[in-house]
Structure formats: C-alpha cells, structure tokens
Amino acid sequence: MVSGFLAVSEGCRVSxxxxxxxxxxxxxxxxxxxxxxxxxxxxxxxxxxxPFNDVVMPDNTFGYVVAKAYFPTAVPExxxxxxxxxxxxxxxxxxxxxxxxxxxDCVTPFVxxxxxxxxxxxxxxxxxxxxxxxxxxxxxxxxxKSSTIQ
Numbered sequence: 100m101v102s103g104f105l106a107v108s109e110g111c112r113v114s115x116x117x118x119x120x121x122x123x124x125x126x127x128x129x130x131x132x133x134x135x136x137x138x139x140x141x142x143x144x145x146x147x148x149x150p151f152n153d154v155v156m157p158d159n160t161f162g163y164v165v166a167k168a169y170f171p172t173a174v175p176e177x178x179x180x181x182x183x184x185x186x187x188x189x190x191x192x193x194x195x196x197x198x199x200x201x202x203x204d205c206v207t208p209f210v211x212x213x214x215x216x217x218x219x220x221x222x223x224x225x226x227x228x229x230x231x232x233x234x235x236x237x238x239x240x241x242x243x244k245s246s247t248i249q
Contacts, residue, residue, distance in 0.1 A: 100237070101168045101181060103208025105131045107145060110155035115241070125149050127156070133179065134206045141170070143179040146240065147186050161202045162188040167237040168210070169244040182239045212248060 107129035114125050127149040132140040145166065156162075165185040171177040191198045214235035223230055236245040 100165070100211045101133065101208050102165045102211065103133075103163070104161060104203060104205055105133070105145065105164050105208065106159055106161050107131050107156060108158040108160075110158070112149060112153075112155060117241070125151055125153070127153065129156070130178075131181070133208055133210075136207055141174050141179050143181050145181040145183055145186075147183040156188055157193050159193040159198075160188050161193070161199070162186050164208075167239050168246065169237065169239040170246040170248060172247070180239050180244070210248065212246075214248075217247075 109130040110127050112125060113128055114123050116123050125148075126146045129145045129147070131143050131145045133143055134140050145164065163186070164181070164183055166181040166183045168182075169180040171179065189198075189202055191201065212233055212235035214233045216231050217234055218232060220229040220231040222228070230249055232247050232249045234245060234247050236243055238244075
C-alpha cells in the first residue's frame with residue numbers, strides 16, 4: 100500500500116471488461132513517480148476508477164493518494180503499478196505558478212505492507228543500519244501480484 104502526495108500527468112481514459120461478470124469498467128490511467136528518500140524516483144502508472152462521464156485531470160495535478168501497489172523486479176525499466184482506492188486532487192489550476200504553494204512539502208510517499216521476510220537482514224554501508232527484504236502481495240490490475248521491497 101502506498102500513501103502520499105503525487106503529481107499525475109499524461110492521463111487517458113480506458114475501459115475493461117471484467118471476466119467474471121462481463122461488465123465494463125472505466126478508469127483513468129496516469130503517469131506519476133514515487134520519490135525516494137535518497138533522491139531517486141520510481142516511475143509508476145496510477146489507475147483510478149472513473150465513472151463513465153468523468154474527465155481526465157490536467158497534467159501536473161497533485162493529489163493525495165491511497166493505492167495498492169505492485170513493484171516489478173526490473174524497476175526503473177518497468178513502471179510500478181498503483182491501483183488507487185482513494186485520490187483527492189488539490190483544487191486549482193495546475194498550470195498556475197501559485198498552484199504548488201498550497202501543496203504540503205511531503206514528497207516521499209509512505210509504503211506499507213504486510214508480508215514475509217525471506218532472508219536475514221543485511222548491514223548497510225554506514226555500518227550501523229540494517230535492511231531486509233519483505234515479500235508482499237496485493238490485488239492490482241485485476242490479479243494478485245507479489246512484490247519484494249527492501
């Protein structure tokens with residue numbers, strides 16, 4: 100699960116048919132990125148449920164998102180997939196120079212997961228910090244997907 104403030108761009112509307120029911124569902128899909136504490140970023144694609152008559156948000160719209168996530172092993176070559184359960188866009192005109200003034204200065208999203216730790220922790224180069232991998236799974240893009248996060 101990912102929670103935080105993200106900017107979205109390159110939005111497009113897509114429809115899909117659920118195999119189990121045959122019903123058509125509409126989403127808006129956007130390009131975004133998850134900023135990391137070390138200054139790197141993970142490219143991502145955010146899918147948001149969208150009613151039939153909804154419009155695509157303008158490029159550079161910021162919002163607070165809560166989303167299920169899948170992180171492929173080939174990041175950054177492959178995009179992380181985010182499936183929004185909540186997206187609250189900030190009001191205003193994203194093309195305005197003052198738009199970002201109202202957005203909280205919290206660029207690093209929070210990643211939460213419940214999973215298993217498949218190996219012992221490793222000591223990081225600073226000599227005191229330790230890190231370990233966690234294998235998590237969630238239902239993203241109509242199927243269950245597993246990710247390994249360190």
